[in-house]
Amino acid sequence: MTEHSTLEKLAQALDGYRLAPRLVEQGRVLSVGDGIAWVRGLPSAAMDDLLEFEDGSRGMVFALAKTRVGAILLNETENLTAGTVVHRRGRVLSIPVGDGLLGRVVDPLGNPLDGLDIPACHARLPLDAPSPPIIARDFVQTPLYTGCKIVDTMIPIGRGQRQLLIGDEGTGRSTLALDTVIHQRGQNVFCVYVLIGQKRSTVVSTLETLRQYGAMEYTTVVVGEAFALPGLKFLAPMAGCAIAEYWMRRGRDTLVVYDDLSTHAYTYRELSLLLRRPPGREAYPGDIFYLHSRLLERSTRLAADHGGGSMTALPIVETQQGEIAAYIPTNLISITDGQIYLDRNLFASGFRPAIDIGRSVSRIGGKAQHPRIKEEAGRMKLDYLQFLELEVFTRFGAKLEQTMARKLKRGRVLREILKQDRLHPLPIGFHLAWLIAFNEGLFDEMSQSEVSTWMNRLEGYVRESGLGLEDAREVWLTHLKEWFA
Numbered sequence: 001m002t003e004h005s006t007l008e009k010l011a012q013a014l015d016g017y018r019l020a021p022r023l024v025e026q027g028r029v030l031s032v033g034d035g036i037a038w039v040r041g042l043p044s045a046a047m048d049d050l051l052e053f054e055d056g057s058r059g060m061v062f063a064l065a066k067t068r069v070g071a072i073l074l075n076e077t078e079n080l081t082a083g084t085v086v087h088r089r090g091r092v093l094s095i096p097v098g099d100g101l102l103g104r105v106v107d108p109l110g111n112p113l114d115g116l117d118i119p120a121c122h123a124r125l126p127l128d129a130p131s132p133p134i135i136a137r138d139f140v141q142t143p144l145y146t147g148c149k150i151v152d153t154m155i156p157i158g159r160g161q162r163q164l165l166i167g168d169e170g171t172g173r174s175t176l177a178l179d180t181v182i183h184q185r186g187q188n189v190f191c192v193y194v195l196i197g198q199k200r201s202t203v204v205s206t207l208e209t210l211r212q213y214g215a216m217e218y219t220t221v222v223v224g225e226a227f228a229l230p231g232l233k234f235l236a237p238m239a240g241c242a243i244a245e246y247w248m249r250r251g252r253d254t255l256v257v258y259d260d261l262s263t264h265a266y267t268y269r270e271l272s273l274l275l276r277r278p279p280g281r282e283a284y285p286g287d288i289f290y291l292h293s294r295l296l297e298r299s300t301r302l303a304a305d306h307g308g309g310s311m312t313a314l315p316i317v318e319t320q321q322g323e324i325a326a327y328i329p330t331n332l333i334s335i336t337d338g339q340i341y342l343d344r345n346l347f348a349s350g351f352r353p354a355i356d357i358g359r360s361v362s363r364i365g366g367k368a369q370h371p372r373i374k375e376e377a378g379r380m381k382l383d384y385l386q387f388l389e390l391e392v393f394t395r396f397g398a399k400l401e402q403t404m405a406r407k408l409k410r411g412r413v414l415r416e417i418l419k420q421d422r423l424h425p426l427p428i429g430f431h432l433a434w435l436i437a438f439n440e441g442l443f444d445e446m447s448q449s450e451v452s453t454w455m456n457r458l459e460g461y462v463r464e465s466g467l468g469l470e471d472a473r474e475v476w477l478t479h480l481k482e483w484f485a
């Protein structure tokens, strides 16, 4: 019975079939190497077309020449050689997205790297997408707490903001980003940590830290390792962005770390030079600015009638010898809503996190900052900047009036207060406590060495006291005065 009906169906299907010639474009690989392939015989290929090679390798069209096209490889088998047959396969490169990615480590195409099953996702999003239009956006108005004393008080970040972490290698940029991710525990923010061209050891230690602090529950890690195909490293930030985009459009607050975009720019330059695209300044292709701005413009806060979600971005960029005027750093400074500048000398002097407050700025985060914190932090910042100036002045051995000497001592105490260990993000209520205490001079009589002990104890006290941002300043002050006495 079933056999009969199957035959019948087949006959029906064949009934309408007309033999006709069909044009199939079939290309052949001319040469392959360094993560790219040149192909001839695909006259209708367009930029970003996906290519499938006969041996199972895949690629994406990245350069068009008169008689050939250049492709970046997305995966490569050992059998890919000159002469391999190539076909075009559809247009847009997409990645699986959804809650199935939480806690997972994936490559930029969504393939698992953690040895577990393929993530259970029912949706896909293109890696490259237009940024939300102006009418779909809202102002940044909710804070995103990093847990860092300096950032949350003086360089505040709002949900939907793009804040650049800039500095030389080894100044603590990744550490600050990682601490921020760890601090999102219980804050209802989904995180995506994108590692671009990092050493295997860095990847492993990042994952270990995230696991150890229970941050994987709400985090996806996208990895394009140092020795991965350059094509994958190039796609990694777009993949991370697409993953966060899915959640953002469903009304979620998200945070994406791009660690780092200097490596991304190098990779793009490498691919472009290999594929003979015309080089521009510092040999980067002319559209590198467009590439990064298109990526970061996808981070925003959506208006309530568009879901109300947000994507905060923390791109990281590397400077050489503190030179922020180089091409890629200046590009990124101009694209983002502010920068946190980490300084090598500060790091070496033991001031960690090594944030140079004078050179760091948050252009929009202030609007999202809690008014109580803003008010106290404003006073404190002024004191600190004055102190830094004064300190430079006294290096020349100037003799000081007593008021100046007191200001200097107070500044030194403040510098101790602002130091913070890695993996130790702190809640905003605690920031308010030390700000009030400092502004009221409760730390003034302490020696520098006493400060850290008192800060640790204050942390415990604030946790137990149950005091919060909404409590009046007088209430805080009475409690603090009593406690300090």
Ligand SMILES: Nc1ncnc2c1ncn2[C@@H]1O[C@H](COP(=O)(O)OP(=O)(O)O)[C@@H](O)[C@H]1O
Pocket (backbone or CB within 6 Å): 167, 168, 169, 170, 171, 172, 173, 174, 175, 176, 352, 353, 354, 420, 421, 422
């Ligand atoms: N606040 C801090 N306190 C103590 N050590 C830190 C702090 N921030 C960073 N470090 C240490 O400095 C080193 C470099 O930090 P890392 O974040 O890897 O720098 P980058 O990403 O800028 O190259 C790491 O060994 C890290 O543990």
Ligand SMILES: [Mg+2]
Pocket (backbone or CB within 6 Å): 173, 174, 175, 259
């Ligand atoms: Mg780093």
